[in-house]
Amino acid sequence: MQIAPNLTALLAGASAVLAFAPYSLPLFALLSPALLWLLLRDQPPARALLRGWLFGLGFFGAGVSWVYVSIHTYGNASVVLAAALTLAFCAALALLFALQAWIGARWFSGGHAWLGFIALWWLFEWLRSWLLTGFPWLYLGYAWIDTPFSALAPIGGVWLLSMLSLLLAGGAVEALLRRQLVPLLPGTTLALCALLLPNHWSQPAAEPMHVAVVQPNVPQLMKWDPDHLSSILDQLIGLTEQQPEAELVVWPENAVPALYHRIADRLAPLLEWLETTNTTLITGLPTATRDLNNPERVLYHNSLMALGEQTGLYHKHRLVPFGEYVPLEAQLRGLIEFFNLPMSSFSLPQRNLSPLRLGRHEIASAICYEIAYPELVRKSALSAELILTVSNDTWFGRSIGPDQHLQMARMRALENGRWVIRGTNNGITALIDPKGQISARLPVDETGVLRGSVTPMTGQTPYQRVGAWPLLAINLLLLGLRLLRVGAARKHDGAAAAGLNN
Incomplete structure (x- = not known):
């Protein structure tokens, strides 16, 4: 050798x-x-x-x-x-x-x-x-x-x-x-x-819009503990109600660690506030639907939901093996604790949903891992004027993973000539301009709200057209x-x- x-x-x-x-x-x-x-x-x-x-x-x-x-x-x-x-x-x-x-x-x-x-x-x-x-x-x-x-x-x-x-x-x-x-x-x-x-491959389609991206910084080990659900919601609602000028408020991936029907009453006052201030809230949360092929079976999805001024729903299309679903589940589930991670039984969507919107502007959505797929984002951004990606990079601690993840989000902005709004649980939360440059960001592992402006963009890059x-x-x-x-x-x-x- x-x-x-x-x-x-x-x-x-x-x-x-x-x-x-x-x-x-x-x-x-x-x-x-x-x-x-x-x-x-x-x-x-x-x-x-x-x-x-x-x-x-x-x-x-x-x-x-x-x-x-x-x-x-x-x-x-x-x-x-x-x-x-x-x-x-x-x-x-x-x-x-x-x-x-x-x-x-x-x-x-x-x-x-x-x-x-x-x-x-x-x-x-x-x-x-x-x-x-x-x-x-x-x-x-x-x-x-x-x-x-x-x-x-x-x-x-x-x-x-x-x-x-x-x-x-x-x-x-x-x-x-x-x-x-x-x-x-x-x-x-x-x-x-x-x-x-x-x-310059894209042009402004409207005036800049005020956004507020909430970074709650909830420790991963307490996120899915039911005893902490109330305090998590209190924090998210409190930070949101401090943003009356924002046209869009973003909560990160699975910011609400519960199905919507469980927390609908708790969110009712917030929904009234959103309507009063003409604000749209987009949050990550798990959702449930009936299996179209077997109505007795319930499917769970990693989703984005729009509430307030606009409503809408997006289910994640690319699931992370072992993190969001377990291959060979019957054989591996329960074998070791790693195969029993919280919310590791998500399913793919069975039908297409209407895109999320901010006013009359369409938003291309990507949840966590999806922003790494150039062609997936390109196709969803073809008719969109903004790109929104949410993530929970707490899973990777202070490793190099979150930095690599942000770099890919920057490339998607550059490829598509669109602003990218990136909301995360503990960082790196950022606003990225159509040239892939970071216009604003929050420090890692800090609770806060990133305030800034993004501009809906029109026009297509050559890459958007042909891939x-x-x-x-x-x-x-x-x-x-x-x-x-x-x-x-x-x-x-x-x-x-x-x-x-x-």
């Missing part, structure tokens, strides 16, 4: 975490994939498989280490068990990098193989956006949000920025090894184009051409060998 290259693969993968928030060092979005390509170049499939897996283990082991916090602290798993489950999760995700590396070595070797490496990486990022409900985390493109290259996001989303990273990284390795400048041309051309692109399909087609075409070329070369070599034998 080649210890040094394998250790380098592990460390190269782990180094990628430095490209993302809170570190935000975009150089590592070049260095990490460049090292992987250097380690895979001209390697046999078996060796590439191992190095790809080790790279993925480092990549996810460092990048999503925050999973440990929710398993250990809030799932009450021991240190050893929580570490083992986190390692198993990261090792399973690393199989995607292993498969990516093996496919590259098996079918896309030879001249210009680096283009196959780029296309495969991009396609596997895209694959992670939907495979087994998806895990769209740690896309290379997020690293560029605070650079001039971010102008590419409204054109092709985070996907195009990932492509930029890969072209620059792979091209740099090839240019150094070949001592030629040609491999640098695709990446540098795309980078230069970013500097020439317009930076990831152009890049998907380009990368599939690139792989197809590489496959034909490699096949022709092997056929020629086979024919030449047969001629020599004759």
Whole structure:
């Protein structure tokens, strides 16, 4: 076993975490994939498989280490068990990098193989956006949000920025090894184009609107304790009634830890106040509906509900495995306490609901994990003028998870040319402008209300119009051409060998 290259693969993968928030060092979005390509170049499939897996283990082991916090602290798993489950999760995700590396070595070797490496990486990022409900985390493109290259996001989303990273990284390795400048041309051309692109794709659709986002900072261990329900509601109502000028008040994901019918009487005075002040309240809370296929069965949803001046309901479309539903529930439920987390029996909506609105302005909604899905948010924002996302990142403590989550919300604002209102239980609560910049935020782990203005926006970015399909087609075409070329070369070599034998 080649210890040094394998250790380098592990460390190269782990180094990628430095490209993302809170570190935000975009150089590592070049260095990490460049090292992987250097380690895979001209390697046999078996060796590439191992190095790809080790790279993925480092990549996810460092990048999503925050999973440990929710398993250990809030799932009450021991240190050893929580570490083992986190390692198993990261090792399973690393199989995607292993498969990516093996496919590259098996079918896309030879001249210009680096283009196959780029296309495969991009396609596997895209694959992670939907495979087994998806895990769209740690896309290379997020690293560029605070650079001039971010102008590419409204054109092709985070996907195009990932492509930029890969072209620059792979091209740099090839240019150094070949001592030629040609491999640098695709990446540098795309980078230069970013500097020439317009930076206004959307326009105000109305005057700025006053919003107030409540950050209650309720400890996770007391949130679902029925004994604390009354005090939680008192706090939320008290903070809300201090915002008479707000046109919209936002409470975070599952801010109300009870079904609506249980607290309707308690909220009645607040609803009267909302109507008097012409204020809309949007809150996260669990809701229940009858199963359309079996009316005797009740389905529970992680929802957003609008009350007051406007009314409406939104159910979450992308559920977090083990956090909001338990795969193989009959086998796993009750096995360990982690599989019995509060509200881990949510269901997907069975029908489409009308979008939430603020006055005559439509709001695209995303609950927690959903903001990480570029295509999901793009589609919901096509006709919307604002984007609202609520979350409860208390599950991840003071880890890097909440910072990464906020960075993705910023990218969604930039991709869609819309203001994003982000409400959380304990941070990071923020208002994000259409260029992905934070206009206001609250400190983490503090109770407070974020007051500010957001502007409904109209107009569509190129990415909103077409999504990831152009890049998907380009990368599939690139792989197809590489496959034909490699096949022709092997056929020629086979024919030449047969001629020599004759």
